Amino acid sequence: MDVDPFDDLGSETFRLTCPGETLTSSQAFMRGHGTYVDNEEVVASVAGIIERVNKLVTVRALRTRYNPEVGDLVIGRITEVQPRRWKVDANSRQDAVLMLSSVNLPGGVQRRKLESDELQMRNFFEEGDLLVAEVQAFFSDGAMSLHTRSLKYGKLRNGQLVTVPPILVRRLKSHFYSLPSGVDLILGLNGYIWVSKHVKDSEQEGEEGFDAEAVYSNQNDDIDAATRTAISRVTNIIRILATHSVPLTDVVLLEAYEWAIEQEVDVKDLLQEDVSDALVAAVTARS
Amino acid sequence: MAFKTLSKSEKAYIQSSLQASSSFRSDGRALQDYRTVALETGVVPLANGSARINIGKGSDEGGGTEILAAAKLEVEDVEHGDGVEGGRVSCSVSCSPSAYPFASSGTLDDLQHDYTSLVHSALSHPSLRPANLSILRGKKSWLLSLDLVVLSDCGNVYDALFMAARAAMWDTKVPRTRSVEYRASKNRTGGGTGDMEVDDEQQSGLDTRQVKAATDFELEDYWDEGEPLAGRETWPVCITLNLLPRLHFLDATSSEEAAIPHRLLLAYSFASRSTPTLQGMQLLGPGEVDLVHIKALIQEGEKYASDLYTSLNTKLKDEDIRRTDKARLRFAAVR
Numbered sequence: 001m002d003v004d005p006f007d008d009l010g011s012e013t014f015r016l017t018c019p020g021e022t023l024t025s026s027q028a029f030m031r032g033h034g035t036y037v038d039n040e041e042v043v044a045s046v047a048g049i050i051e052r053v054n055k056l057v058t059v060r061a062l063r064t065r066y067n068p069e070v071g072d073l074v075i076g077r078i079t080e081v082q083p084r085r086w087k088v089d090a091n092s093r094q095d096a097v098l099m100l101s102s103v104n105l106p107g108g109v110q111r112r113k114l115e116s117d118e119l120q121m122r123n124f125f126e127e128g129d130l131l132v133a134e135v136q137a138f139f140s141d142g143a144m145s146l147h148t149r150s151l152k153y154g155k156l157r158n159g160q161l162v163t164v165p166p167i168l169v170r171r172l173k174s175h176f177y178s179l180p181s182g183v184d185l186i187l188g189l190n191g192y193i194w195v196s197k198h199v200k201d202s203e204q205e206g207e208e209g210f211d212a213e214a215v216y217s218n219q220n221d222d223i224d225a226a227t228r229t230a231i232s233r234v235t236n237i238i239r240i241l242a243t244h245s246v247p248l249t250d251v252v253l254l255e256a257y258e259w260a261i262e263q264e265v266d267v268k269d270l271l272q273e274d275v276s277d278a279l280v281a282a283v284t285a286r287s
Numbered sequence: 288m289a290f291k292t293l294s295k296s297e298k299a300y301i302q303s304s305l306q307a308s309s310s311f312r313s314d315g316r317a318l319q320d321y322r323t324v325a326l327e328t329g330v331v332p333l334a335n336g337s338a339r340i341n342i343g344k345g346s347d348e349g350g351g352t353e354i355l356a357a358a359k360l361e362v363e364d365v366e367h368g369d370g371v372e373g374g375r376v377s378c379s380v381s382c383s384p385s386a387y388p389f390a391s392s393g394t395l396d397d398l399q400h401d402y403t404s405l406v407h408s409a410l411s412h413p414s415l416r417p418a419n420l421s422i423l424r425g426k427k428s429w430l431l432s433l434d435l436v437v438l439s440d441c442g443n444v445y446d447a448l449f450m451a452a453r454a455a456m457w458d459t460k461v462p463r464t465r466s467v468e469y470r471a472s473k474n475r476t477g478g479g480t481g482d483m484e485v486d487d488e489q490q491s492g493l494d495t496r497q498v499k500a501a502t503d504f505e506l507e508d509y510w511d512e513g514e515p516l517a518g519r520e521t522w523p524v525c526i527t528l529n530l531l532p533r534l535h536f537l538d539a540t541s542s543e544e545a546a547i548p549h550r551l552l553l554a555y556s557f558a559s560r561s562t563p564t565l566q567g568m569q570l571l572g573p574g575e576v577d578l579v580h581i582k583a584l585i586q587e588g589e590k591y592a593s594d595l596y597t598s599l600n601t602k603l604k605d606e607d608i609r610r611t612d613k614a615r616l617r618f619a620a621v622r
Contacts, residue, residue, distance in 0.1 A: 077292070128292035157296035160313050160542075218295040220303065225311065228304055232315045239314075267315025271323075 017044040023057055032058030066091045066166040066190035068144040072135045073175045075156070075188035076146065078125045084118055086125050088133075091166060091190040094143040098125070102136060102147035104154070106215060124216050130156040132186055132194065152176065154215050158223060159184075159196025162235045164242035166191035170249060177250050179257060181230040187248060195234050197223050233260060233267045240276040246284065256283045291545045301546040305531055313543070318536035319591065322351070326450070326599075328458040328606045331357040335512070336459030340451040342538070343441055353438040354447045356455035360462070361430045362422065374420020374428040378407040380448065382437040406435065406448055409523055409554045409567040410456075418517040422464050422504050429461065431516075442540040445552050449525035450599060457519045457603050460512040466501030523556040523566045524599060526592045528584055530576065535584060537591060548572050551584055555592040563589055563596075 017023065021044045026037045034046045035057060044050075046061040068074070068090070076088035079095055088096040100113060100121060125131060132153050133146035148154050169187050177185040178198050186194040223231075237256045241248060259282045260270060269275055293301075304311045310318055322343030331337035334357035344351040363370030380402035382395055390398065410433065420429040433455060435448055528535040530549040539547065554567035565585070570576060 077294070079292075128297075129294040130297065155296075156294075158300070160297065160300060218299075220296050220299050223300075223303075225307060225309055228307070228311050229315075232311065232313060236314055268317070268320065271314065 015050045016048070017050050017059055018047045019045055023050060023059075029055050029057045032056045034059030034061055062167055063165060064167065065093050068092055068096075068135045068138070068190070070135050070137060072171075072189040073132065073186075074135060074146070074190045075130060075132050075161070075186060075192035075194055076190075078127055078129045078131070081121055081125070081127065084121075086121070088131070088146060090144070090146070090188075091163075091192060092144065094141070096135075096144045096146050097139070098131075098133065098146045098148070102145070102149060104149055104151070104215070125155065129218075130161060130194065132156060132188065151215075155217070156186075156194050156196065157217065158220050159194055159231055160235060162193050162195060162238050164191045164193060164238060164248065165245075168242055168245065168247050169193070170247055172249065177253070179230075179234065179254060181234075181257065181261075182227050183230045183234050185234065185250075185253070193238055193248075195231050195238070197221065197227050197231070229267060233257065233270065236267060236270040237279070240270060240279055241283070244276070244280045246280060252283055255286055259283065291541045293542060293545045297542070298546040301543055302531060305534065305536065310534065310536075312536070313540070316538075318534065321538045321595075322540075324450070326454055326602050326606070328454050328603065329610055330355070334358060334455075335360045335461070336455045336457070336516075338451050338454030338458060340447055340454065342443055342447050343540070350439060350441075352441045352443055352447050354444070354451040355436045355438060356433065356451035358431055358433045358455045358459045360459070361432065363428055363430045365426055365428055370428045370430065372421070372425065372428065373416060374430065376411040376416065376420075376431045376433065378410050378433045378435070378452070379403050380406055380435045380437065383439070386437050386440045402435075402437070402444070402448060405445070405552070405567070405569060406433075406452060409449070409525075410452060412566060414564075415518070415521055415523070415556065415566070417461075417519075419461050419514065420516075423466060423501055426502070427504060431456075431459070440541065442542075442544050443527060443538045445527050446525050446538065446595075449523060449554060450595075453522040453524060453599065454603060454606075456516055456522045458606075459516045459519075460514065461516055462513040463507040464504040465507055467503045467505050468501050518558075520600075521556050521558045523554040524592050524596050525552055525554045525567075526588050526595060527552050528588055528591075530572075530584070535587070548574065549576055551576070551581070551588070553585060553588040553592065555589060555596070557593070557596050563593060565589075 023035065023042045023044055026040050026042050029042055031037050031042045034044060034048060035042050036045050037043070042057055044059045046059055048059045048061040051058050051060055066074070074090045076090040076096055078086050079089045080087035084100045086098040088098050090096045100118065103124065105113065105117060105124070131148060133148045134150070134153065135144050136147040137145045139145060166189065169189050169191060171189065172187070175187045175189070177187070179185065182198045184196050184198050188194070234253070234257060237253065237260060238248065241252065241256065246252060256279055259279055265275055270279070301313060304313065312318070316322070325341040325344055326338060328338045330339045337355070337357040339355050340353070342352040365372055380399055382399050382402070384395060387395060387398070420431060422428055433452060435451060437444060526537065527539070528537065528551040529539045529543065529547050530551060531547055544550070549570060549572035552567070552569040552571065553565065555563040556566045557563050
């Protein structure tokens with residue numbers, strides 16, 4: 001029986017590769033994305049993780065744009081308003097599309113879309129607006145179609161955006177978190193992360209205090225200094241973890257936040273090299 | 288010039304944070320804090336002087352504002368060519384398309400032109416012209432062309448451009464030259480006496496002493512690349528004051544730049560340490576700012592510029608030491 005060159009590549013272990021490295025023979029395996037054939041050998045063309053499905057060998061690049069899948073939660077920014085649709089930048093290779101028919105309009109979920117809605121699309125989303133949405137489907141050219149047909153989705157306010165490489169955001173049970181310091185987090189799978197002021201339980205969607213009229217509001221609530229500090233601290237922690245290529249999960253973020261509070265580090269000092277190294281060391285040691 | 292579009296709520300968030308009673312910036316800095324600045328000189332081997340600068344690496348998405356500057360000396364003919372008596376300085380700025388992925392080529396050209404005109408008008412001013420750019424009076428002079436490339440933009444490009452330009456000029460070495468004159472040998476005209484004159488002093492027709500009637504020059508062969516540009520202390524530093532009503536702040540990130548209405552650029556030159564001169568000034572943004580307000584800002588700006596000047600000089604001297612003394616030690620250690 002011949003020896004499988006991928007024997008050391010069990011389903012559990014990761015193997016990293018870099019461009020130019022010979023992976024296997026092209027006789028026995030098929031080349032997939034991130035590889036090419038040279039001299040009857042499959043050679044990696046990007047730096048990343050080797051993956052194999054049966055006889056197909058692919059390399060998933062570490063630094064890449066976001067590869068959408070149906071059902072993913074993403075954060076996007078409107079780039080263009082077109083007839084009955086918005087173009088959305090979602091860190092993917094092409095701009096995503098948000099159809100007017102796949103958003104919730106104010107005044108009830110079941111409301112019909114009227115011609116007047118088409119004429120006032122900028123009242124819902126205009127250029128530059130940030131929104132959280134779900135990937136609904138793909139068009140034939142590979143562009144993704146988004147939808148915001150849930151009260152959890154929609155326009156974002158009361159906070160700031162931070163960008164990380166998409167590979168660092170894992171698929172999780174929920175991408176909405178609230179940290180104990182009054183900060184809400186939305187981890188978009190496309191590497192856009194929204195850090196904002198916590199929404200009280202009584203005002204969450206579906207509860208009594210939920211303000212349906214505020215869904216498309218551009219007005220921020222009053223945010224006190226403590227919350228602003230907490231938001232900035234979380235943002236800086238995310239930046240540090242991203243520069244050190246630490247995958248982001250709720251546990252990691254919570255631990256990093258607690259570490260920063262314990263050590264009484266000032267928000268701006270977090271970005272200093274020695275402090276950030278210590279933070280990453282502390283977080284990776286614990287988990 | 289903001290290519291980054293922000294939503295209204297993001298803008299409002301940034302503005303209200305800044306205008307809160309205890310002003311607060313998105314990354315926790317105080318209003319007058321700079322991000323970390325990394326600077327290295329001598330990065331381009333073929334240039335006469337070069338520098339690379341990065342503001343805020345690792346703290347912002349995209350790895351900070353990065354600029355590469357390189358100065359190259361060319362010989363120009365003053366009589367027949369474009370040369371100017373005493374030499375001249377010419378600057379150009381180009382932007383890498385990857386620095387502005389959303390900009391069309393047209394807007395990129397406009398932006399490059401804006402940067403170029405600002406940097407060129409400030410640095411090529413006759414009051415700043417180095418004294419040793421002349422080679423032969425009335426005949427040959429050096430043209431110093433300074434090229435800057437914006438590799439990535441995460442805010443505060445103007446300050447970074449001037450810092451990079453200053454570092455590259457600081458690093459520039461002007462090759463030593465010697466004038467050359469052709470003089471025909473006089474002994475030859477005397478006519479023969481019949482005897483062999485063997486001991487005639489063999490003199491070269493080319494005299495390399497400093498002479499007024501010099502026609503050309505040659506480069507001295509010496510172990511270093513030449514002498515530093517004269518007056519390298521005087522190259523200006525630029526400080527950008529980002530203005531919101533009742534307050535101003537320094538070193539804005541690109542999102543902060545998108546959220547503010549005005550920016551005031553001030554370029555200061557420190558010929559002597561105590562009396563800085565304002566070499567350039569520009570107000571960016573729509574609308575107008577009160578003149579009284581501007582006067583106060585200029586005074587503040589002078590203070591910041593002086594701090595920036597001091598720290599930049601310290602860093603540049605460190606770089607000089609790194610590249611001469613330490614390199615020599617390392618070389619000795621290897622041997």
